[in-house]
Amino acid sequence: MSWDFPVTGLVAQEATRRMPMPAIACFTRLSNVFPSLKPQVPSPASFAALSSVMTFAAQPATHDPRIAFILRLGRALHTSGYAADRLEEALGRSADQLGIEAQFFSTPTSIMASFGPQDDQRTFMIRVEPGESNLGKLAGVDKVTRDVLNRVITPLEGSARIDLIEAAPERYGPALQTLAFAIVSGGAARFLGGGWHEIVAGAAIGLVIGGLALLTRRRPTFGRVFELVAAFTASLLAATIANAGFPISVFLVTLAGVIVLIPGLTLTTAMRELSSRHLASGTARFMGALVLLLGITFGIAIGAKTAALAIGTPHSSAVIELPDWTLLISLLISPLGFTVLLKAEPRDVPWIIVAGIVAFTGAYAGSNALGAELGAFVGGLLTGIGSNWYARLTNRPSQITLVPGLLLLVPGSVGLRSLASLLDKNVMVGVESAFRMVLIAVSLVAGILIANVVSPRRQLMDGSLSGEWEAKSRGITSS
Numbered sequence: 056m057s058w059d060f061p062v063t064g065l066v067a068q069e070a071t072r073r074m075p076m077p078a079i080a081c082f083t084r085l086s087n088v089f090p091s092l093k094p095q096v097p098s099p100a101s102f103a104a105l106s107s108v109m110t111f112a113a114q115p116a117t118h119d120p121r122i123a124f125i126l127r128l129g130r131a132l133h134t135s136g137y138a139a140d141r142l143e144e145a146l147g148r149s150a151d152q153l154g155i156e157a158q159f160f161s162t163p164t165s166i167m168a169s170f171g172p173q174d175d176q177r178t179f180m181i182r183v184e185p186g187e188s189n190l191g192k193l194a195g196v197d198k199v200t201r202d203v204l205n206r207v208i209t210p211l212e213g214s215a216r217i218d219l220i221e222a223a224p225e226r227y228g229p230a231l232q233t234l235a236f237a238i239v240s241g242g243a244a245r246f247l248g249g250g251w252h253e254i255v256a257g258a259a260i261g262l263v264i265g266g267l268a269l270l271t272r273r274r275p276t277f278g279r280v281f282e283l284v285a286a287f288t289a290s291l292l293a294a295t296i297a298n299a300g301f302p303i304s305v306f307l308v309t310l311a312g313v314i315v316l317i318p319g320l321t322l323t324t325a326m327r328e329l330s331s332r333h334l335a336s337g338t339a340r341f342m343g344a345l346v347l348l349l350g351i352t353f354g355i356a357i358g359a360k361t362a363a364l365a366i367g368t369p370h371s372s373a374v375i376e377l378p379d380w381t382l383l384i385s386l387l388i389s390p391l392g393f394t395v396l397l398k399a400e401p402r403d404v405p406w407i408i409v410a411g412i413v414a415f416t417g418a419y420a421g422s423n424a425l426g427a428e429l430g431a432f433v434g435g436l437l438t439g440i441g442s443n444w445y446a447r448l449t450n451r452p453s454q455i456t457l458v459p460g461l462l463l464l465v466p467g468s469v470g471l472r473s474l475a476s477l478l479d480k481n482v483m484v485g486v487e488s489a490f491r492m493v494l495i496a497v498s499l500v501a502g503i504l505i506a507n508v509v510s511p512r513r514q515l516m517d518g519s520l521s522g523e524w525e526a527k528s529r530g531i532t533s534s
Contacts, residue, residue, distance in 0.1 A: 058060065087226035121153045122170055124210035126179055127217045128200060129159070129166045134186035134221075135193040136458070138324045141337035142166075145200075152204045162336045163343060185343070188320075190455050195220045197452045227395045229269050232345055236265030236315055242389030245382065246463070250375035252303045253311065256296050260289050260312030282316050283354040289313045290358025294369040298362075298490035302372035309355055310471060315396065316351060318344040319465030320458070327497045327503065352474040386411050393459040406445060407459045414438040414460035428491055432498035434464045439506025446513040457503075466495035471521035 076221040129146050137145070139161040146168070150157035158176075160167040166181040196217060203213035227235075234378025244253040264285045271278035289312035293305045321344040328337030362369060393399075399407065414434045421433025438460035446453035473488030 105227025110169040119155075119170075120209065120211040120214065121155055122177075122179075124203060124217075125149055125153070125155070126168060126181065127214050128196065129161075129168060130181055130183060131192065131196045131217050132219060133161065133166060133181075133183050135196065136186050136188035136454075137193075139163075139328050139333040139340075140331040143333075149200065149204060153210065155449070160335075161333075163340050180350070185340075185366065188397045188454070188458050190397045190452075190458065191226055192220055192223075192398065193452050193454060194400060201450075205306060226398055226400070228234070231271065231395055232244045233262060233265035235270065235392040237262040238392035239315055239389060239396065240264070240311045242392065243272075243314040244307065244386040245377065245385040247302065247307055247311060247388075248374060248376070249267060249307050249311065250377055252372075253308050253374060255477060256293065256301065256303045256308045257311030259296075260292050260308065263292060264312055264315070266290060282313075283350045285316055286313050286351040286354025287358040287361075290355040292360030293363050294359060295366060297367050297369035304374050305359075305369050305371040306475070307374065309358075313355070313471075316347075317471055318347045319470070320462060321347075322470065322492070323461060323465050323496050323499050326493075327500045330497075330500050330504065348470050348474055352471060355471075355475065382415075386415055389463075393462060397458060399455060399516060403455050406456050410438060410441060410445075410456035410460035411463055413441050414463050417466050428494040429498055431464050431466075432496045432502045435461070435499040436506050437502075438464070439503040443506060443510040443512050447511055450513065461499065461503075464495075464499055466492040466499075469495060 057274045101372050125146060128149060129142065132142050132145060142161045143159045146159045147157070150159075150170075155170055156172060158169045163185045164183060166183065168181070169176040169178040171177055199208075199213050199216045199220070202208045203210055208216070237258040238261075241254045241258030244257035247253075249257065262394065267281065267288065271281050277284075286309075290309050293303070293309040293312065296308070297303055297305050321340060325337050325341035325344060328334075328340060330337075359369075387408060390404065390411050393411075394401070394407055395406050414437065417437035418434030419431050420430075424428030424430070425433070438457060442453040442455075442457035442460070445451070445456050469488055470492040473492060476482075476485035478489055
């Protein structure tokens with residue numbers, strides 16, 4: 056038996072160095088009798104072979120432009136407001152079309168992507184912040200993805216274009232975004248049953264909240280308490296307006312002022328993720344929305360208490376009802392605010408208006424036939440079917456019309472009423488409102504899921520990769 060492998064010789068030398076003196080003497084005598092026991096010094100050739108192995112192990116795997124593109128695509132879709140089920144589906148289809156074996160896992164704050172066979176995977180973790188809906192960026196990323204998967208451009212070019220989309224300046228300026236808050240709040244006051252006074256007061260408070268929203272970009276730390284501060288401000292202003300002699304319903308105006316902040320769409324998205332078995336993402340998103348609702352409710356309560364101590368308890372007046380045709384005006388004006396807040400392209404305004412009319416009309420008809428809670432099912436079903444046909448006819452993402460339509464149906468205001476009732480110790484009313492919120496969310500999700508079954512969905516990609524283009528996508532030039 057001979058220790059001829061150089062690493063063994065090194066180990067033997069190290070073992071000898073650590074031996075006590077009597078053991079070293081005994082080992083020396085044995086090595087004189089049996090020369091094969093002597094530790095051998097590795098040859099230069101052996102060191103070169105060992106060095107090449109260690110260098111190979113330390114080097115990262117070859118860079119693959121397809122993987123880089125998929126990772127950028129995942130981040131862009133996540134920050135555009137994609138739900139976990141749709142995000143994982145889009146990334147999975149993209150990987151299949153690009154010829155990569157991959158698995159994906161998405162949560163509201165991270166994406167994990169593993170590439171390669173099960174026993175030899177490369178795993179990436181992307182830390183992201185929950186993104187707001189950005190329909191304009193979503194449309195741009197969707198076009199780049201179709202171009203890559205349909206072999207119009209390479210993944211390397213696709214990655215560069217996604218980087219440009221991410222770095223592009225905002226489509227609408229600060230003044231227009233602030234005005235959009237006022238438009239949406241004024242329209243929400245009408246949808247909630249308010250009169251002219253509530254519409255004017257709600258729009259004014261929305262304008263102030265829009266101004267506060269601009270501060271979150273200059274001071275990122277303020278964004279962590281923005282909803283609480285905004286709710287406090289809206290409640291304080293509503294009480295001040297009422298005490299100034301302007302007859303309004305204080306709670307209705309407060310609710311209209313913070314309607315943009317209420318996470319009704321987040322609650323609906325969470326229920327959709329839970330129903331599609333994305334339990335981790337759905338649970339995290341649902342709890343995040345609940346905590347946000349609690350923060351808004353706490354801000355409203357503190358604002359009302361501060362107003363009562365500073366200027367006295369506000370007098371809430373009865374609402375003067377408006378004719379039904381004013382709802383149509385709200386349906387035509389509110390989508391203009393949605394377009395700006397959702398960062399959609401101006402050419403999508405007519406489609407967003409149509410989506411809002413379809414959603415509201417469907418929910419109104421469904422409420423008359425099935426009740427207010429189950430009526431959301433009809434609205435969600437019609438909005439989902441219409442959005443799928445829009446995507447198929449225009450070859451653009453269905454979210455461009457689906458998200459604005461759902462904003463008119465989501466149960467965020469019901470959840471806020473529930474927490475406010477519990478805060479006022481009206482336990483029965485609060486529990487009943489909470490149950491209504493969950494039921495409306497489930498009805499909406501059921502309508503959307505059934506719409507995906509009964510109406511054709513647009514395919515993100517078509518065709519398959521050829522061997523020549525696959526080589527090109529890897530950065531290999533065919534001879």
